[in-house]
Structure formats: C-alpha cells, structure tokens
Amino acid sequence: MPNHSESPLNPSSPGRVAGLSTLFVALAALCWGLSGGIGGILTGDGWDPVVVSFYRGAIGFVFVLSWLALRPQGSGLGNKKLWLWSLLAGLGVAGNFSFYFMSIAEGSVAVAATLMYCAPVFVYLVSFTLKLEQPTLFKWVAIVMVLFGVVLLTGIYGVGAGEVTAIAAGAGLLSGLSYAVFIFGFKCAAPHGSPQAILVIAFAVMAIILFLLGDPEQTVDVLSTSSWPLFLILGVIGAGLSFIFYIIGLNHTAPAVASIVAMVEPVTASLFGVVILDQSLGLVQVLGMVLILVTVTALSVYSNSRGKPLPPAR
Secondary structure (H helix, E strand, O other): OOOOOOOOOOOOOHHHHHHHHHHHHHHHHHHHHHHHHHHHHHHHOOOOHHHHHHHHHHHHHHHHHHHHHHOOOOOOOOOHHHHHHHHHHHHHHHHHHHHHHHHHHHOOHHHHHHHHOOHHHHHHHHHHHOOOOOOOHHHHHHHHHHHHHHHHHHOOOOOOOOOOOHHHHHHHHHHHHHHHHHHHHHHHHHHHOOHHHHHHHHHHHHHHHHHHHOOHHHHHHHHHOOOHHHHHHHHHHHHHHHHHHHHHHHOOOOHHHHHHHOOHHHHHHHHHHHHOOOOOOOHHHHHHHHHHHHHHHHHHHHHHHOOOOOOOOO
16 A cells, blocks of 8 residues: 555654654554454354445444544545546455455465455556566566466366365455456545555445445344454454554555565464464465465565555455
C-alpha cells in the first residue's frame, strides 16, 4: 500500500520510528496469517467461505469507519475519483477474502496463503501487458520460478496425484489476483483522499457484495451460533486491526523491508494449519512453498530497490 504522510507515530528518534513501523507491519502480517487459520476452522465446520468473508469484512468496516471518524481530516469523500478507485479496491478485497477462504476450504491453509502471496507476479504480468513495466530477464526468470513453485506446491504435474484440487489451486491464485486488483485501486485512490476513507468505501462495497452472494440462512445463523467468537476474532484481527496496523506501519517502513516482513503471514498461516488443524505438506510441496516465498520476496525487493515498488506481498 502507498506511503502516506499522515502518521500517528511520534517517537523521539528516526530509528525508533522505523522499528515501531516495522513492528506494525509484522503485526499486520501475523494477524493475516492467524485469520487464515481461523477461517480454516470455520470453513472446516461447514460455514460458507463467502459468509465467513462477509463477517470478516463487515467487522473490519466498523473498525475503519471508527478510524475515519477519529481522523476525518483530508478524507476526500467529495472526490469522484476517490469513489471510483475505492469501488475497484472493494471489488478486489471482496474477491481476495472469498477466494482465499474458498481455497482453504477446498485445500489447506498453507497452500491458500502461499498462492495468495503470488500477487506481485500478477502485478508484473498486467504491467507487461499494459506496457507500464519493461520486462527484463530477471523478472521473467523470477516469474518462471514462481510458476514452477506453484506446480510443486499444488502437485498438478501428476494427474490425480496431487493432494490439492483444481478448485483449491484456482481459488488461491484468484485470491492473489484479487489482491493485486485491490492494490491497484488503492494506489490510484490514494492521491485523492485518506487511506481510512478509501478503506471505508472499499470495505462497504465488499460487505454489500458478499452479503448478496452469501447463503442468507447461514448469514443469520452466525448471530446465534456458538462459533460467533471466532467470527468476531476473525473480523477484528483479519480486517480491522490488521489493515490499520499495515497502513500505519508503511508510513516509515521501506517497501523492501515490508516485503520481507510480510513473509510472516504465509509462514504463520502454514504453522497454524500444521499445528492446530493437523494439516500436512509433503517434501515436494514444502520445496514449492519455499521457492514461491523466496522468489516473490526477492522480486519485490528488487523492484523496490529500482524505484518501482510493488505492493508488499501479504
């Protein structure tokens, strides 16, 4: 996400500012990783991934709306371009949340989180197509390595041999693509208003879309189920605090550093799946996961060092 000049951090030294900012980014990534695990529990209990995504976003909307109410300066809500690009961001985050939990429901937390981490690759491919970015040998090699990692992770090289279904793999990749759409919308909206205003619009759009697409009966049942604390925690850490932490942290965190710190998310999600959900990965899948994480992070760091920052892969 883009840097923003407004920052609630005001420590005494630049070093302390950078340290606290990096901590905020790490906390956001940790929250996202845990949210994947919680989503795995809920979808494993039979809850519709779209309904799970709706409550995650709806509770997050309350948080960002409160943030906007506390810091309304320079919101830009009267700017049509802010609304246009924020609407696009809302479509992206709706797809990101729902496809992510769909991938978890059909596969595993580790696979879903790692595939979503491929978002910067989609950014590059779209940029190449629109001639916004110049292809280089390093970029193409990195993209090929990520694709090879996806093949190893999903097991699609052997017909019927892979443990990851086509739906799980496709939904995981679509969650990454949707996140890339969210980033494009957010970055284009950023010059026209505050990040909290953008998130309010985006989360409102997302909540409306997922409410209409979700199972109406399950949406109502959540309010009386014994699982409601998990839905509440998911919304608080997975969309409320995490996005606020992330944006605050990026104010004083170098994009390259943020890209590396963001690896906390897929690693946390994978550990959650293995330790809590008793999910497992084969050696080849682990190799594919490592290849994806290392290559995408290196690609992001390389791009940021050349002055063309990609979104930190979350």
